[in-house]
Structures are given as structure tokens and as C-alpha cells.
Amino acid sequence: MKVSTRQKNVAAAEKKSAAEKKPNPLKNRLIFYTQALKQARAVGAFSFTSKTVGRVVTAPIQRRGDGKPVRVLEAGAGTGGLTRSIMPRLQSGDRLELVELLPEFAQILKDEFEDRPGGPDVRVRQIDIQELPSEERYDVIVSSLPLLNMP
Numbered sequence: 001m002k003v004s005t006r007q008k009n010v011a012a013a014e015k016k017s018a019a020e021k022k023p024n025p026l027k028n029r030l031i032f033y034t035q036a037l038k039q040a041r042a043v044g045a046f047s048f049t050s051k052t053v054g055r056v057v058t059a060p061i062q063r064r065g066d067g068k069p070v071r072v073l074e075a076g077a078g079t080g081g082l083t084r085s086i087m088p089r090l091q092s093g094d095r096l097e098l099v100e101l102l103p104e105f106a107q108i109l110k111d112e113f114e115d116r117p118g119g120p121d122v123r124v125r126q127i128d129i130q131e132l133p134s135e136e137r138y139d140v141i142v143s144s145l146p147l148l149n150m151p
């Protein structure tokens with residue numbers, strides 16, 4: 001079977017898109033530590049969320065008994081340390097909202113998590129959590145924000 005130029009171009013674009021979604025840990029750490037030094041009060045953390053913390057914090061995320069999609073909110077998603085523990089718990093059709101105040105972190109989240117084929121519907125909101133509409137409803141709300149950083 002002969003492959004057309006158009007098919008080759010589509011395949012190349014899909015491969016490039018998938019490569020762009022791969023996280024760049026070194027770049028993410030550099031951005032994290034730069035912002036942590038510049039805006040310590042806004043970042044509030046000194047290190048990334050560990051996998052152990054991720055497992056514990058995301059344990060409440062489970063399938064609904066009625067079969068409906070799961071809706072999860074992550075407050076203060078940072079560069080996605082906890083988000084990476086959330087993603088395997090969700091399926092296509094589920095919804096994950098990531099709220100992050102810092103634009104540098106929000107961009108990392110958008111680049112890595114939004115528009116992933118076959119995964120949950122991920123939406124990144126670059127806002128203060130207090131600006132989230134009060135009528136929004138979630139099955140689970142998670143956060144690994146340091147409590148001592150709260151006003």
C-alpha cells in the first residue's frame with residue numbers, strides 16, 4: 001500500500017504534536033526554582049511534589065458509583081507534580097481542572113496536559129483560586145499547597 005504525501009505530513013504533524021506534549025523535566029525544574037526564588041510567597045514550595053505524596057493526595061480520586069464522569073479540581077497545580085499522579089486515575093470523558101496563579105507554571109501545565117488524545121478533558125485556569133466560580137462542582141478537590149503559605 002502506497003502512502004500519500006498528505007498522509008506522511010499528517011503523521012509527521014501528529015508525531016511533532018506528541019513530542020511537544022512530553023514534559024521537559026530539566027526546563028520545568030529551572031522554571032520552578034526561578035519562580036520559587038523570585039516569588040517565594042506565591043510558589044510556597046521549596047521542592048517538587050514527590051510520587052509518595054502524589055499517591056496519598058490522589059487516593060480519594062475513584063470512579064463514581066453511578067458511572068458518570070469524574071470531575072476533579074487541583075488547586076495550585078504548579079508545574080504538574082501532583083497532576084502527573086492524578087492523570088492515571090482519570091479516563092476519557094472525565095474532567096480535570098487545574099488552577100494555577102503563576103503564568104509561567106500555567107503555561108507548563110497547558111503544554112503538557114491540555115488536549116491529550118484519549119485522556120481526560122483537562123482545562124488550565126490561570127487565576128487565583130478565590131476567583132473560581134462558586135457554582136462549580138467537583139467530585140474531588142486536591143492540592144499540595146503548603147498551608148503555611150495561605151493568607
